[in-house]
Amino acid sequence: xxxxxxxxKYAINKGYNDDVKLFSPYYFELISNPRELETGYWEFExxxxxxxxxxxxxxxGSIPPQPINYWNNVDANEKPFKQxxxxxxxxxWRGDENFDxxxxxxxxxxxxxxxxxxxxxxxxxxxxxxxxYFGVRAVNLYIHQPGFTGFTHLWVKNDNYxxxxxxxxxDKEPNTPFISPKTGQIIDWNLK
Numbered sequence: 001x002x003x004x005x006x007x008x009k010y011a012i013n014k015g016y017n018d019d020v021k022l023f024s025p026y027y028f029e030l031i032s033n034p035r036e037l038e039t040g041y042w043e044f045e046x047x048x049x050x051x052x053x054x055x056x057x058x059x060x061g062s063i064p065p066q067p068i069n070y071w072n073n074v075d076a077n078e079k080p081f082k083q084x085x086x087x088x089x090x091x092x093w094r095g096d097e098n099f100d101x102x103x104x105x106x107x108x109x110x111x112x113x114x115x116x117x118x119x120x121x122x123x124x125x126x127x128x129x130x131x132x133y134f135g136v137r138a139v140n141l142y143i144h145q146p147g148f149t150g151f152t153h154l155w156v157k158n159d160n161y162x163x164x165x166x167x168x169x170x171d172k173e174p175n176t177p178f179i180s181p182k183t184g185q186i187i188d189w190n191l192k
Contacts, residue, residue: 027052070174071189072167076156080167081130081139084111088174091119092163092184095126095143095152101163101184104128105176112139126152141165 028049034042074080074089085108092103104120108130116131119141127144133154141155141162153161163184168174178188 070168070170072169074165074167076140076165079138079140080165081108081112081141084108088168090164090166090168090177091128091141092165092179092186093120093128093141093143093161094163094184095122095145095161097160100181101179102181103176103179103186105174106130 029052030047031050032044032046032048034044037043080089088105088107090103090105092101094101099122102120102122106119110117112131116129118127119130120128122128125145127146129142129144130139131142132139133142143153143161145152155162155165158164164186175190177186177190179185180187
């Protein structure tokens with residue numbers, strides 16, 4: 001396969017697109033132009049090609065694009081909910097150490113100030129809350145269990161109740177990744 005300009009019944013996918021670039025580290029890019037002898041019949045006098053790659057940079061070749069990672073692992077010390085940023089956040093959490101892990105997506109688009117915003121409800125026993133707790137003006141994630149004290153756990157680090165918090169750094173709404181309920185690890189990022 002020479003390039004995306006070469007169509008043949010012997011080429012991968014008949015040459016209609018460059019599937020070969022996806023699994024081959026190198027490919028040839030056609031430099032010379034053919035002459036059309038008859039309608040639909042082309043001839044090369046001197047066929048010139050250039051070695052190219054989507055993964056490696058050759059002198060004079062194309063530079064592969066830098067991969068874009070829209071997922072940002074957020075630490076509690078960064079205080080990500082201090083300001084509204086209209087970004088999507090993903091929280092992997094559980095209300096009790098005997099429960100399975102779960103993942104929830106929410107958009108940080110509501111000014112909670114001194115109020116609260118319920119993000120998730122686990123069996124009507126545990127609530128994942130974004131807001132101030134016990135009159136402290138810092139906005140954070142915490143787990144609330146109705147009862148005598150009500151407060152069970154504050155997100156200060158990744159631990160037995162909060163596994164990870166991720167921020168999606170793009171304007172489009174992402175799909176929710178799939179996690180292992182037993183370990184809380186992401187098993188499929190479910191990219192669009």
